[in-house]
Amino acid sequence: xxxxxxxxxxxTAQEGEFITINCSYSVGISALHWLQQHPGGGIVSLFMLSxxxxxHGRLIATINIQEKHSSLHITASHPRDSAVYIxxxxxxxxxxxxxxxxxxxxLSVKP
Amino acid sequence: DGGxxxxxxxxxxxxxxxxxxxxxxxxxHDAMYWYRQDPGQGLRLIYYSQIVNDFQKGDIAEGxxxxxxxxxxxxxxxxxxxxxxxxxxxxxxxxRPNTEAFFGQGTRLTVV
Numbered sequence: 001x002x003x004x005x006x007x008x009x010x011x012t013a014q015e016g017e018f019i020t021i022n023c024s025y026s027v028g029i030s031a032l033h034w035l036q037q038h039p040g041g042g043i044v045s046l047f048m049l050s051x052x053x054x055x056h057g058r059l060i061a062t063i064n065i066q067e068k069h070s071s072l073h074i075t076a077s078h079p080r081d082s083a084v085y086i087x088x089x090x091x092x093x094x095x096x097x098x099x100x101x102x103x104x105x106x107l108s109v110k111p
Numbered sequence: 112d113g114g115x116x117x118x119x120x121x122x123x124x125x126x127x128x129x130x131x132x133x134x135x136x137x138x139x140h141d142a143m144y145w146y147r148q149d150p151g152q153g154l155r156l157i158y159y160s161q162i163v164n165d166f167q168k169g170d171i172a173e174g175x176x177x178x179x180x181x182x183x184x185x186x187x188x189x190x191x192x193x194x195x196x197x198x199x200x201x202x203x204x205x206x207r208p209n210t211e212a213f214f215g216q217g218t219r220l221t222v223v
Contacts, residue, residue, distance in 0.1 A: 004153065030209050041199055042216035050209075086153070090209055098144065098169065099212060101153035 006087050006102035013109050019074040021105045023087030026068065033099060034061050034072050035086040043086070046072070077109045113138045117202050117215035124189070124196070124222050132187045132218045134202035141207060143185040147171060148199040148217075157200075160185055189220060197222045 003026045013019050023032070034046040047054050047061040049070075054061050058077075063070040074081055084106050088099040115136045124130045136143065142161050146154040156169030160179040174193025179185055185204075189196045202215040 033212060035212075035214075040216065041201075041219065043201060043203075043214035045211050045213065048211050088154075088212075098156050098159060099154075101146075101155075103151060103153045 004087055004089055004100050004102040006085075006105050008105060009103070010106045011108070013077050013107070015078055015109055015111050017077050017109075019077050019081075019107065019109075021072045021085050021087075021107070023070045023072070023102055024068060025089050025100075027091070028065075028068075029089040029091055031090045032063055032070050033088040033090070034070075035088060037084040037086060037104065039083075046085075074107075077107075079109045079111050082108050115202055115204055115213055115215040117200075117218050119218060120216065122218055122220045124220065126222055127191045129188055129190050130220065132189065132200055132202075132220070134185045134187065134215060136183055136185075136202075136204045136213070138204055138206070138213060139182070140204035140213070141182070142205045143179070144203045144205075144212075145169075145175075145177065145185070145187045146201045146203065148201060154201060157187065196220055 005024045007022045031050045033048050035043050036046050037043045049063050058075045060073040084104040086104045087102040118133045144159045145157040148154050155171050157175050158177040160166035163182050166177050166179050176188045199217050199219050201217045203212050205212050
């Protein structure tokens, strides 16, 4: 069974700061997802990656397959980035594409 | 615009009653999933379906039932057998394994 660990659990930042959220997993995966959950509860997919690095606007996601580790970076953070960020992994041979989720990192960006 | 619609957003139920949560997608995705989210825990899989008229139990299926009569619809029934039903429920869909997952806005169920 894959264990997905995120750190930190909670993060408070000042507007403009560079933010890093980490995700580690225990066994090989087919892909890793970064998701964003706003206070209303709905979840939006930010990235899906299986190697290297992806960038979208101020968000950057990296993954190191050998070390079983991924990071989500937010540059020039803004209060609207305040949300819970969730890491999820897809397993080879898993339940028809089911994802295993971390517990999330709650980010609060102060103006 | 394509997406997933869950309804209602908030639901209150009396103990001992069954209740059905709706999930509809117009993304033409084959796979659909139901997850439960509790405070301080990651999302846990309740049921999933890869194709119409077929579905499989997830990790916490006890006290829940589903149907998949149409490709676009995957309703979840929370039965009176579910011992602790108060939670946030999320529906998701994917075109196939290892593709992007799309989520609904969720339904917050409270048993009173």
